[in-house]
Structure formats: structure tokens, C-alpha cells
Amino acid sequence: MTxxxxxxxxxxxxxxxxxEGINDSFRCVACCGDEEYPxxxxxxxxxxxxxxxxxxxxxxxxxLPIPEPILLLDSKDVLCFGSIDIGYPNLYHFLNSKDPFYLxxxxxxxxxxDIESAAFFDEFIINADRHSGNLLFNGKNIMMIDHGLSIPxxxxxxxxxxxxxxxxxKHLLCNFxxxxxxxxxxxxxxxxxxxxxxxxxxxxxxxxxxxxxxxLDESRKSELLSFLKKRSKFIANIINNKxxxxxxxxxxx
Numbered sequence: 001m002t003x004x005x006x007x008x009x010x011x012x013x014x015x016x017x018x019x020e021g022i023n024d025s026f027r028c029v030a031c032c033g034d035e036e037y038p039x040x041x042x043x044x045x046x047x048x049x050x051x052x053x054x055x056x057x058x059x060x061x062x063x064l065p066i067p068e069p070i071l072l073l074d075s076k077d078v079l080c081f082g083s084i085d086i087g088y089p090n091l092y093h094f095l096n097s098k099d100p101f102y103l104x105x106x107x108x109x110x111x112x113x114d115i116e117s118a119a120f121f122d123e124f125i126i127n128a129d130r131h132s133g134n135l136l137f138n139g140k141n142i143m144m145i146d147h148g149l150s151i152p153x154x155x156x157x158x159x160x161x162x163x164x165x166x167x168x169x170k171h172l173l174c175n176f177x178x179x180x181x182x183x184x185x186x187x188x189x190x191x192x193x194x195x196x197x198x199x200x201x202x203x204x205x206x207x208x209x210x211x212x213x214x215x216l217d218e219s220r221k222s223e224l225l226s227f228l229k230k231r232s233k234f235i236a237n238i239i240n241n242k243x244x245x246x247x248x249x250x251x252x253x
Contacts, residue, residue, distance in 0.1 A: 006053055006213050007032045007070045009082070011041065030072055030082060040145075041072055041082035048148035049081045050221050053214045054228070055125055055147035056083065061206055062197075064121055065114055065143045067136075071215070081148070088136035088143055095132055105132055106171050112142050116190065119168035120197050123242075124235050125150040125228070126160060130167045151224050158230035161238040169242065187243050194243070198236040207232065 009030035016027040018040070025042040044052065049071070056069035067083035074080060095104050109115055122130055127150040134146035173185065200206065207229045214221055 004213070005215060006057065007037075007068070008215070009037065009039070009070050009072050011039075011072055011074045011080075012036070015041070027085060028082075030070055032070065037070065038085040039070055039072065039082040040067075040085045041080050043078070043080045044148055046079070046217060047220055049079060050214065050216055050224060051151050052081045052146075052148045053216070054210055054221070054224055055127075055150055057210050057213050058125075058206060058228075059121055059144065059147075061209070062117065062121065062200060064117060065141065067143055067145060083145065086136065086143060088138045088141070091132040091135040091137040091142070094137055094139070106174075108137065109135070109142070109168070109171055114142070115168060115172055116193060117197055118144060119166065119172045120194060120235075120239060122150075122166050122168055123239055124201070124231065126152055126156065126164070128165050151227060153224055153227040158227055159234050159238075160231075161234075161241065163242075169239075173243070191240055191243055194239050195236055198232070201232045201235070 009032035011028045012031045013029035018025045018027060025040055028039055028041055030037050030039045030041070053069055053071065056066050059066040060068070067086050070082040070084065072080045072082040091105070091108060094108065095102070097104060112118070121127075125147065127147060129146065129149040134144070136143040136145060207225055211221060211225055
């Protein structure tokens with residue numbers, strides 16, 4: 001990803017409702033400078049727009065498959081969040097069940113090249129809203145969308161490590177009842193890859209670089225980025241402990 005500010009554009013076409021999700025996303029065309037782009041857009045609270053921008057920019061910097069974000073204004077100058085329309089339907093359309101714990105969901109994502117880094121990323125941003133509806137899929141490639149409910153800095157502290165519902169992580173570890181995995185995961189190697197992934201965040205000041213790309217509410221943006229910066233100091237231990245839980249000491253009476 002380049003070091004440029006996030007694109008800012010204006011919606012110049014009629015909207016085409018998609019009719020999926022809780023935020024009434026719609027297709028449209030946006031003009032950014034001299035360029036026009038097909039876009040998926042949605043109206044959100046300002047804090048959710050900031051979260052979407054932070055997570056999209058940070059995730060793309062970490063080479064995760066996330067569509068390029070665009071900050072949009074409609075004809076009445078109302079702000080909304082958009083991303084380049086890559087033309088994929090969501091994974092839900094390929095499955096017979098909405099439940100992400102079903103084998104069919106696992107059969108798709110278990111071979112996803114980015115499942116490890118995507119699971120680590122969702123753990124880092126505390127994204128409990130991952131499901132088949134916000135994984136785009138074209139039969140081969142997967143893209144990640146919808147991060148507006150992540151980074152719950154008003155609800156938890158940066159060290160938060162409870163066993164919350166990280167869907168991708170559970171599938172990565174085959175860590176739920178009813179799923180028999182036909183592969184053996186080398187947890188030591190996984191921990192090594194995790195540590196390298198964490199160094200990408202802490203070693204390259206990635207979070208600091210995100211701030212300069214988002215032209216919105218400085219106080220809320222700074223608060224969210226500060227939360228992530230603090231969490232980056234703990235994330236390796238948090239995920240390591242979920243991969244290989246510490247042994248409990250039992251004392252016999």
C-alpha cells in the first residue's frame with residue numbers, strides 16, 4: 001500500500017441497494033479527483049467509519065486481502081464509508097447454512113492462504129463480527145470486509161484476552177465440537193509465525209503511520225489508535241496463550 005492519504009470521493013450515481021447486512025450497503029459510482037470508481041458504500045456512525053478506515057488501512061499494510069477504502073460524501077454532504085467494488089459475492093452465497101461452525105464453511109477457509117494472519121488480525125482488533133457474510137468469495141479468493149464493530153475500546157482494556165468468539169481462530173485451531181480436522185497443526189511453528197507477524201506491527205511503527213492517512217475526528221481516531229498501540233505490546237502473548245494454553249497447576253489435598 002502507498003503512503004498516500006485515504007481516497008476521498010463523492011457519490012455521482014444513483015445507488016443500487018445490495019439488501020444484505022445490517023447497514024443497508026449499496027453499489028454506486030464515486031468520483032475521486034479525476035478518477036471514477038465502482039464502490040460499495042454504507043452509512044455508518046462516525047466512530048464506525050473511523051474504525052473501518054483504521055482496520056482497512058492497517059490490514060492492507062499487513063498484506064491482508066481487504067478492498068481499498070474510500071471516504072465518501074453523498075449529494076447532501078453526508079459522510080459514508082466505501083470500498084472499491086471488487087465484484088465478489090459474500091461467502092454466505094456459497095454455503096447452505098448461516099452457521100460458521102458448519103463443516104462447509106471450514107472446507108472453504110481451511111485452505112485459505114491468509115487464514116493465519118487474518119485470525120491474528122481479528123484477535124488484534126477484537127473483531128467478534130466475523131462471519132460468512134463479511135468474507136467475500138469468488139470461488140477461489142477471499143476478501144475481508146466490515147470492521148466497524150471492532151476495536152471496542154469503550155468496553156475492554158488493551159490487555160483483553162477472554163475467550164471471545166474469534167471465528168477464524170477457532171477454525172484455524174479446529175477448536176470446537178463436531179469438527180474433525182484431517183491435518184496436524186504444528187503449534188510451535190504457528191507460534192513462530194505469529195511472533196514474526198507481531199513484529200510487523202511493533203517493529204515498523206505501522207499504527208503511527210495509519211493516523212496520517214485518515215482525515216477525520218482527531219480525538220476519536222487518536223483514542224482508537226492509542227488502544228491498538230497499547231494492545232500491540234500484549235498481542236503476541238495473548239495469541240500464544242490461545243495456541244498453547246498454559247498448564248494449570250493442581251494441588252492435591
